[in-house]
Structures are given as C-alpha cells and as structure tokens.
Amino acid sequence: MLFAVIFIAGSLALPVAARASIPFFGPIVPEAINRCAAGWAALITVINDIIELLITLAIVFVAPITIAYAGFLLVTSQGNSGAITKAKGVIENTVVGIIIAIAAWLIVDAVMSVLYHPSDSTWGTWSSLIYGNANEMCLVQEGSLQTLNQTNLNVTGITANGNGVSVSGKSGQLCSDANTACSPASLQSVGFNSAQANAMSCIAMTESSGIPSTPPYNTTHPDSNSTACGTFQITQSTWNKAASGACSNFSNCQNAACNMQVAQTLVSQSGYSSWTCANCNSKATSCVQQYKQYGGS
C-alpha cells in the first residue's frame, strides 16, 4: 500500500517537478547576477532556488538517511514490538514529510500559475511568474541615460570630434570602420571618393543598419511592392539598370561587394537620387549635405 502510494504520487509529480528544476543542486545565485547589479527578478530567483535546494536536500539526502535508520531499527529489533513500531513510525513520518514538502510546493506553483497566467502556453515556476520578464534580472544603470557618446566613431576622412558627425542632432553616423559592408574605407575601395564614401556610409546606416543580408523588402512585408534589398536597399529595377558582370543578377543583392559596386555605379550615373527621392529615406538628404564639406562633390 505504502509503495503504491509513493509510486503513484511520485509518477504524477515527476513531470511537474522536472519542469520546475527539482532536484536542484545549484547554483543558487543565477549566473546573470554576476554580470550586473541584481534586480527584482534576481532576488525572486534566488529565493526560489533556496526553496528548491531545501526540497532537494530533504528528498535526496535526509529521507534516505531516515529510511535507512528505520531499516536499521527493524533489523535490530529482534521481534521487539516497540522497536518495530518506532521504525514504522519513522518511515511513515518520512514519507509524509516528503509528500507535504512536494505537495506544498506544487500547490503554490499550481495556484500561482492559474492566478497569474491562466491562458499562458509557457508555464514557469512561481518565481518566474512573479517577475515575468527576464530583463528585470538586472538593474538599469544610470549611465544608460547619458548623452550619446561617440566611442565607436573612427571615421575615414573626418575627425570624430563631434563637429563632423552631428550626433547631438541625432543624425549622420557612419558605418563602423569594422563593418566591411559599408565602412568609408570599404566604399572608397570600390571607387567612391572620400565625400561620397562618407555620405553613402551614412545612408547605409539608415537604410539597413549596414547589414548586407537584408532581404528584398517585399519578402518581409508581403503587402509591399518594394523590392529594396541589401546594404543600400536598392530596388530590382534600379539594380538592373546599374549592375554588371558577376553582380548583374538581382539575386546578388544580398552580396555586400555587389551592393557597394552597384551603389557606386548609381552614384556616378545619377548622384544620390536613388536614396534622396521623395518618400525614399527621410535622412538620406541630410547624410549627403552633412558630408559634402569633407572633400568631394
């Protein structure tokens, strides 16, 4: 009877307990706290971890020892009814203790799951239900609210002293020198002059964040007709007019080198009109104006 109850209860509790990380052997303090100032979620997680560790210790270490002790009492009882009764009492109390420990945890967890997220498809432990957002694991640092600091600006052709990049006006930053898809140096290597390279680097930042794999716009926005693709978001019809050689097929629009090459041809043919046209890019014109003064057309 006793084993049957333990087996049934254990079988039913196992899936839930497994989901909730019991048995739990640490670490009690989440790894994320070592990377930042602990927030509300971190505190709740630590409390939950302590509870899970105590339950684990009770089941994995304390219960086996007490059951072994009861077994020892039974073996050494030699028919003594008092010793046998005591041994049975120890076993019974151990089993009841385990059940109460798991049941209490399960009751709290189940009730909070129903109260907090009755229709949520992703259950969590009670602790994750309380904070609800892993972003709360860290406190927001005061430094994040300071004025934009241009530590990443190593611009070819101009000095990043704040005068040329108009950061306070929130416009006109160039792709990083480390971004080979649109850095001024990369653009100069395909034929842009210094001013054009800076202007086009600035345009690439606003068009695609300097990511060459940006797919044709209408593949990510099926309701749109725009085929704008790649680092400079060149449309298929524009591409077909300017592309040549190995880059001639529009399927190369996600190729960083082809996108730079086609952009260079377009600028040499018709200036920046592919980007400064009405409803094209709200910041392209200011990019061109901003970098005109730095040595070029």
Next chain:
Amino acid sequence: MKKFLIIAGITIVIGLIALAFWLANGNKTSTTSSENIGFPVANSVAQKTTIATTTNATTPTKDFLKDPATVKDPINPGYYYLGYHVNEGVPDPTATNTPPYIIEYISATQYFNIALLQEPIGTVRKEAEQFLMADLGISQKQMCQLNYMVSVPDNVNSQYSGINLGFSFCPGATELPQ
C-alpha cells in the same frame, strides 16, 4: 494512518490536476515548435575564445561560432548571424522572414552589428542584449567594451535611424521607448 491516507489522497488529486495542465501545455508547445518560428536559444558552449575590445584588449567569451544558434552567411564569407537570421536564397529551415532583430558578426574585424527590425525598439534592443550576453557568456561591462553598433533602419523607425543607439546599460546609450 488515516492522516497519511488523507494527505496521499490530496497529493494524488493535485498531481492529476497538475498533470492535466502539464499535458495541455505540452500540446501547445509542440504546436508552436512545428510552426518553426525560428526563435533562437543561446546554448551553453563549453569552449572559450577571445574577442578584441575597443580598449585594445581582449575579453574571454564562449566560442559562439560553434554554437548551433550561430549560422554562417552563405553569401558573404566571414559574416555570421547569431540567433535570428533571414533567408538568403539557400534553403534554411532556421531562417525567418520577420526577425525582431539581427546580430551580425564579422570575423575579420571581430565586429558585432545589431539591427533592430521591429517596434517597440526599446524592448527589442533588450531582447537582443540578453541574447548576445548569454551567447557570449559575458558581463554588461564586457558587452560595453565590444566593438559593436546597435541601430535601426529608417523603414522601422525614422526618428532613431542612422545613429549608434548603444546597449541600454552602457554609458552614452540612447534611451528608447519601450
């Protein structure tokens, strides 16, 4: 003994209820995964590597290039995508057409380029930060020392486009609407 039976009975009832919820939850989860939404999970990779920082030093990180969540750009050699990535004409079941953000890594220059592709960009930036921090296994302080940019294209948010927004927890970061 009577007390024991009552407690055991209550436990079994609770267990049955919990099991029902768990099974219901399991069904929903399997439906979601079959839709292949491409949600990236930063796996733990035991091997370590080092990345150059803006302070002319290096910082130890997980060997994220060996992480299953990292994919090579099939078109641009030396470019990698950490987590979300788009389709580039090559069959790729893990690609998604509508990623909330893209984390691109250029191995030649050890540069991380993060593009926020959905609103609210403040929330998306935090998601990208959390993913990258877990993927690299580094602290916020180390994150701020990476050679990186966080920006948003004009067609996603014209107000904040064209500037390095920074990681939210780094000095000088631009505060964004959540």
